[in-house]
Amino acid sequence: xxxGEEDPQALSIQEGENATMNCSYxxxxxxxxxxxxxxxxxxxxxxxxxxxxxxxxxxxxxVTLDTSKKSSSLLITASRAADTASYFCATSPQTGANxxxxxxxTRLTVIP
Amino acid sequence: xxxxxxxxRYKITETGRQVTLMCHQxxxxxxxxxxxxxxxxxxxxxxxxxxxxxxxxxxVPDGYVVSRSKTENFPLTLESATRSQTSVYFCASSDYSSxxxxxxxxxxxxxxxxxx
Numbered sequence: 001x002x003x004g005e006e007d008p009q010a011l012s013i014q015e016g017e018n019a020t021m022n023c024s025y026x027x028x029x030x031x032x033x034x035x036x037x038x039x040x041x042x043x044x045x046x047x048x049x050x051x052x053x054x055x056x057x058x059x060x061x062x063v064t065l066d067t068s069k070k071s072s073s074l075l076i077t078a079s080r081a082a083d084t085a086s087y088f089c090a091t092s093p094q095t096g097a098n099x100x101x102x103x104x105x106t107r108l109t110v111i112p
Numbered sequence: 113x114x115x116x117x118x119x120x121r122y123k124i125t126e127t128g129r130q131v132t133l134m135c136h137q138x139x140x141x142x143x144x145x146x147x148x149x150x151x152x153x154x155x156x157x158x159x160x161x162x163x164x165x166x167x168x169x170x171x172v173p174d175g176y177v178v179s180r181s182k183t184e185n186f187p188l189t190l191e192s193a194t195r196s197q198t199s200v201y202f203c204a205s206s207d208y209s210s211x212x213x214x215x216x217x218x219x220x221x222x223x224x225x226x227x228x
Contacts, residue, residue: 030213042202042219043155050214088154092213098143098162098206099170100217102155 004032004089004103012109019076021106023089024069030092032065032072033100037086046074046087051094081112115139118203118220125193126228133188133223135203143206144186145217146170146178148199155202161186162208193227200224 004025013019023032031050035043049056049065049072056063062075076083086107090100116137125131137144142163147155147170157170159178167178175197177189190197204217 033216035219040221042221043204043217045216045218048214048216090155090217098208098213099145099157099160101157102147104152104154 004091004101006087006089006103006106008106009104010107010109012111013079015079015081015110015112017079019079019083019108019110021074021087021089021108023072023074023103025072025089025091025101025103026070027091028094029067030094032063033090033092034061034063034072034074035088035090035102037088037105039085043088076108079108079110081110084108084110116203116205116218116220118201118223120223121221122224124226124228127193127195129193131190131193131225133190133201133203133225135186135188135220137184137186137203137205137218139205139207139218140183141205141207141218142183143208144180145204145206146176146186146188147202147204148172148197149202149222150199158188158201190225195227198225198227 007022033048034046037043060077065072086105088105090102119134145160146158161167161180201223203220206217
């Protein structure tokens with residue numbers, strides 16, 4: 001399977017704290033993407049980082065990518081109760097196919 | 113409103129029945145995708161389509177049929193439903209017309225399908 005794996009599977013923090021989620025993958029990639037899924041809803045794209053980029057920021061989100069270790073991390077700073085959701089990484093492989101391979105997700109709970 | 117819509121949101125059917133899940137997008141995105149989401153497996157790709165009349169298999173295509181006669185629609189059919197196909201199904205679209213892979217996918221809110 002080309003799926004990535006997120007770590008941890010579940011994370012519970014207090015509001016205002018930072019949340020870090022990690023993703024490991026197996027194949028060479030064009031880019032890696034992070035998505036959020038609220039309960040009962042579809043996935044929402046958060047950020048895309050290309051294979052030649054090492055770090056990217058978007059608001060309170062910071063994503064890093066280490067292609068030598070085939071890993072990525074998503075940092076959410078100053079978390080809010082509204083950040084409670086599942087977070088998925090998805091990789092776009094270098095095989096030429098326009099597909100994404102999703103990990104199994106990290107369930108984040110932010111306690112008010 | 114622009115976006116991607118799936119119907120129905122919930123469906124209960126019996127084994128052996130045929131069921132079709134609908135997906136419609138208003139962006140004229142070239143690519144459309146069908147995924148299933150199961151606990152412990154994340155999202156797995158069933159089929160995808162690069163354009164009207166062009167479809168291809170994903171990771172778990174067995175038991176499913178797709179068609180794409182119009183750019184905006186991408187229905188998924190379970191020809192003879194089995195209990196193992198009980199899942200949440202998501203449709204997505206993406207605009208790869210610029211020739212780059214660096215595009216996000218946009219998801220519908222899913223269809224929760226139960227097969228008894």
